[in-house]
Amino acid sequence: MALLEVEDLTVNFYTEEGVVTAVDDLSYRVERGEKFGIVGESGAGKSVTALSLMRLIENPGRIESGEIRFRGEDILEMSEAEVRSVRGNDMAMIFQDAQSALNPVYTVGEQIAEAIRHHLDYGDAAARERAIQLLDDVGIPEPEVRYSEYPHQFSGGMQQRVVIAMALSCDPEFLIADEPTTALDVTIEAKILDLIEDLAEEYDTAVQLITHDLGVIAELCDRVMVMYAGKPVEKASVEELYYDPKHPYTVGLMGSIPRVGEESDRLQTIPGTMPDLVELPSGCSFHPRCPYAEEACTRTEPGLVDPETARAADGVGADRGVACLEYTGDLEGGLDYEVDIRGGDPRADAGRGEGDD
Amino acid sequence: MLGLVVVGAMVLATVFARPITIQEIGVTVQPFSVAPYPPGDSLLFDTSTNVEDYAPPSLDPFHPMGTDGTARDVFSRVLYGGRFSISIGFIVVFATATIGVVYGSISGYYGGWVDEIMMRFLDVIFAFPGLVLALVIVAMLGKGYFQLLLAFTVFGWAGYARLIRGEILSIKQNEYVLAARALGARDRSVIFRHIVPNAIAPVIVQASLSVGTVVIGVAALGFLGLGFETTASEWGTMLNAEQGTLSPGPGGDIYWWVTVFPGLAIFLFVMSMNLIGDGINDALDAQEDTTVTQGGGG
Numbered sequence: 001m002a003l004l005e006v007e008d009l010t011v012n013f014y015t016e017e018g019v020v021t022a023v024d025d026l027s028y029r030v031e032r033g034e035k036f037g038i039v040g041e042s043g044a045g046k047s048v049t050a051l052s053l054m055r056l057i058e059n060p061g062r063i064e065s066g067e068i069r070f071r072g073e074d075i076l077e078m079s080e081a082e083v084r085s086v087r088g089n090d091m092a093m094i095f096q097d098a099q100s101a102l103n104p105v106y107t108v109g110e111q112i113a114e115a116i117r118h119h120l121d122y123g124d125a126a127a128r129e130r131a132i133q134l135l136d137d138v139g140i141p142e143p144e145v146r147y148s149e150y151p152h153q154f155s156g157g158m159q160q161r162v163v164i165a166m167a168l169s170c171d172p173e174f175l176i177a178d179e180p181t182t183a184l185d186v187t188i189e190a191k192i193l194d195l196i197e198d199l200a201e202e203y204d205t206a207v208q209l210i211t212h213d214l215g216v217i218a219e220l221c222d223r224v225m226v227m228y229a230g231k232p233v234e235k236a237s238v239e240e241l242y243y244d245p246k247h248p249y250t251v252g253l254m255g256s257i258p259r260v261g262e263e264s265d266r267l268q269t270i271p272g273t274m275p276d277l278v279e280l281p282s283g284c285s286f287h288p289r290c291p292y293a294e295e296a297c298t299r300t301e302p303g304l305v306d307p308e309t310a311r312a313a314d315g316v317g318a319d320r321g322v323a324c325l326e327y328t329g330d331l332e333g334g335l336d337y338e339v340d341i342r343g344g345d346p347r348a349d350a351g352r353g354e355g356d357d
Numbered sequence: 358m359l360g361l362v363v364v365g366a367m368v369l370a371t372v373f374a375r376p377i378t379i380q381e382i383g384v385t386v387q388p389f390s391v392a393p394y395p396p397g398d399s400l401l402f403d404t405s406t407n408v409e410d411y412a413p414p415s416l417d418p419f420h421p422m423g424t425d426g427t428a429r430d431v432f433s434r435v436l437y438g439g440r441f442s443i444s445i446g447f448i449v450v451f452a453t454a455t456i457g458v459v460y461g462s463i464s465g466y467y468g469g470w471v472d473e474i475m476m477r478f479l480d481v482i483f484a485f486p487g488l489v490l491a492l493v494i495v496a497m498l499g500k501g502y503f504q505l506l507l508a509f510t511v512f513g514w515a516g517y518a519r520l521i522r523g524e525i526l527s528i529k530q531n532e533y534v535l536a537a538r539a540l541g542a543r544d545r546s547v548i549f550r551h552i553v554p555n556a557i558a559p560v561i562v563q564a565s566l567s568v569g570t571v572v573i574g575v576a577a578l579g580f581l582g583l584g585f586e587t588t589a590s591e592w593g594t595m596l597n598a599e600q601g602t603l604s605p606g607p608g609g610d611i612y613w614w615v616t617v618f619p620g621l622a623i624f625l626f627v628m629s630m631n632l633i634g635d636g637i638n639d640a641l642d643a644q645e646d647t648t649v650t651q652g653g654g655g
Contacts, residue, residue: 054539059469088540095539100532105554114550115540166540 001072002029003206004053004174005316009066011048011057018278022048022061024230029316030174035200035207037221037238039214039253043274045230046210050176053208054091055083070174089119092167094196096179098159102151108162109135109147112169119170134165137202138195157188164195171203178210193219214253218242223319226250229275229285232304235313235321243339246307246322248290251337284325296330360632367626371439393419394430396437396590411602411612423614425599431615434590435622441502441584441591443626446572449509454564456510457517458557462548464518465525476522482515488574495583505584509571516567517560524556531555558641566634569627576623595619 011023023045030036038046051057053068055075068075070091075083095101103111112131116122122130128147135143138161151159160180167175177196181189197220200207209220217224217238224241226234226249234247245251252270272289275281281288287297304314304321310328313321325331375396377387412424422431464475482490487509494508528534529552537551578584579593580600587598599615 051535056535056538084541084543086541087538088542093536093539095532095536097532101536103533103537103551103555114542119541163536166536169540 002316003032003034003071004030004208005067005069006049006053007067007069007316009049009052009068010064011045011052012062012064014060014062015278020277021280022230022277023052025314026066026227026230026232027314027316027318028225028232028235030206030208032173033200033204033206034223035197035209035221037209037211037217037224038227039211039217039224040227041212041274043229043277044227046212046227047178048230049227050093050178050208050210053176054087054093056087085119088115088172089170090172091174091176092170092172094160094164094167094175094177094180097183098156098163099151099183101163102159104151107148107150108154109149112162112166115166115169131165131169134169135162137168137199138162138165139191140165157184157192160184160188160192161195164192164199168199168203168205172205175200175205175207176210177207179212180209181216182211182213189216190219196220214257226253229277229280231285231323232321233286233323235304235318237319240320245339246327247324248292248335248337249286251335251339252289254339284323292326292331292333292335294331294333296325296332300325300330302328302330358636360629360636363625363629364633367439367622367629368443370436371443374433374436374440394433396429396434411610411615413612414614422618423612425595425615426602426612429590431595431618434595435592435618438590438592438595438619439622439626441589442572442575442593442623445502445505445509445575446568446630448506449513449571450564450568452506452510453514453567454517454560455514457514457519458521458553458560460514461518461521462525462553462556465522466529466544466548466552468526472522476519479515479518482512483519485512487512488577491574491578492581492583495578500583500585502585505575505578508578509574513567513571517563520563521553521556521560524559525552528552528556562634562638562641565637566631569630569634572623572630573627592619592623 006029007027009023009026010021013020013022026045026049028036038049040046048057048061052063053070053075055063055068055078057063063076066076070086075086078086102108106114109128109131112134113124113127116127116130117124120127120130132143132147135146140146140158140161146154151162154162160183164180175196180196181192184192193216196207196209199205207220209217211217221238223237224235225232226241226247228249234241234245234250236244236246241250242254245254249270252268255268256270258267270289275285275288281298283296283298283300284290284293284302287293290297302323302325303312304318304323305311305327306313306318306320307322307327308320324335326335372387374390376390411426412420412428414421414423420430420432422435425431425434460475464472490512491505491508494511495504498504498507525548534547534551537547542551575584575591576593576596579591579595580597582594582597585591585594587594596616596619599612602612602615
């Protein structure tokens with residue numbers, strides 16, 4: 001049994017403009033100690049998924065259906081008190097903007113110690129000691145002095161370290177990192193990612209990393225799910241995703257990563273923007289932006305299928321799945337793109353033709 | 358700063374005006390007596406002095422503010438009278454601010470229909486002028502110290518509730534609120550440990566400005582003859598008792614000291630409290646305009 005199993009999760013937001021389905025029939029699982037990545041543009045439903053896991057969706061949002069099994073227990077069925085004892089204790093979250101994730105009126109040490117006292121029943125002195133130890137673990141120099149300083153006295157990178165220390169304070173089994181490095185500059189980003197990786201290793205914690213940056217995924221994750229407009233469009237291991245992307249959207253995301261030494265003048269982009277979630281396009285929600293879209297795409301909504309066997313792969317257990325009509329044989333023209341791998345990878349030095357002919 | 362000194366001096370003077378004795382056990386807690394005479398006793402029966410009623414201010418015999426119509430020492434009464442006004446001011450503000458903060462926090466944090474119902478109830482309270490509501494309560498419950506406390510507390514918290522609700526609506530959007538919940542904190546601890554401390558600044562400013570307003574309200578009720586028994590040495594009541602002296606008959610003397618000094622005490626205290634409030638406002642930089650009036654605002 002996996003540590004976390006999400007099955008058919010649907011989350012709606014009831015706004016004045018209409019019902020927004022932020023997460024639509026999503027299933028995935030995270031194994032113990034595994035690092036699982038979720039990629040997508042803004043508004044793809046990544047953060048809503050993360051908040052659903054902790055049952056922190058607020059009005060006007062509502063978890064409509066589905067199951068979130070954490071260690072076999074459905075979080076959505078738990079009482080409020082049970083959920084509270086899971087939050088922070090077994091499942092913790094690292095927030096995107098460390099500056100606003102820290103309460104300005106308390107010292108950072110107090111904020112870390114609070115959860116320790118609350119969940120682990122430590123006394124004041126013991127909690128303080130553990131908090132200082134955590135500050136040390138996340139690489140904050142002079143933790144004893146820094147313990148009694150306020151968030152505004154820390155730099156952005158240091159604040160993010162404090163947020164990580166807060167998340168790790170009760171030694172959770174499952175850590176949700178919601179764009180942990182988006183607010184940081186690139187050199188700090190690498191350090192923070194290393195830190196998360198090391199600590200996940202050290203504390204034997206499973207990590208669900210949410211990001212819009214494929215580079216971050218490559219650095220940290222084992223398996224990846226690409227989301228678009230609330231739906232999963234591709235699930236794969238990191239290697240498969242990078243060397244053998246199957247969905248046009250994934251290919252588009254890959255294509256828009258800038259590369260050093262590239263000859264072209266302009267950065268490639270995916271044309272258009274994410275559709276309005278109130279009025280999703282018919283059929284495949286990606287078809288208005290997809291360069292390979294055909295008439296069939298506007299009519300039929302593709303489900304997640306295994307690209308090799310074309311069998312449905314929308315269950316919790318599926319490791320590889322793509323939601324594109326191509327793989328159910330409904331496309332006439334096929335997908336026409338090439339994956340060009342550079343950088344001396346032994347497995348595929350030369351460019352490799354991809355897609356259907 | 359000046360305000361702080363004046364208020365501090367007045368509070369000290371009023372505390373040390375007469376000895377404080379806990380009557381049930383007969384222990385004197387505060388033995389000092391700055392005020393030279395008992396505030397309620399007519400000096401006509403005091404054999405140590407031969408002062409008349411309406412004696413003008415004089416230093417020898419020591420009546421710096423003269424005596425009133427029943428030959429009571431006005432100086433002693435003004436000092437002692439602060440006990441009513443000032444204590445009611447502070448207690449009422451503390452109580453209303455506490456109630457208002459709790460009410461407004463709950464309303465703002467939960468939002469939705471909870472907020473809707475709680476705020477409509479506030480609107481009902483706001484539909485009446487605060488002093489009128491206080492009048493109604495005093496009229497129902499009668500005169501007296503606790504009745505006055507109640508009169509100003511029961512509806513006075515509405516302004517604070519509305520003020521902090523607005524703050525909370527914006528503070529709760531901060532990610533640290535979500536972070537606290539993600540760490541498993543209860544609603545109660547999220548509201549009062551994480552949100553309220555960040556939202557409290559304008560309430561503190563409002564509260565410090567309101568002490569003066571409440572004192573004026575108490576004095577206003579006193580002047581209308583609704584605060585305390587007419588013999589009490591509360592500032593407003595003293596004005597009420599002696600208001601006849603302001604319009605003496607033809608050729609009569611104006612006993613200005615019996616009204617000017619209590620009035621001056623009210624003015625001095627309220628103005629100093631407002632200075633303090635402005636000082637706090639500047640210190641906390643709480644860009645709040647002070648249009649929300651305390652219930653009972655004169």
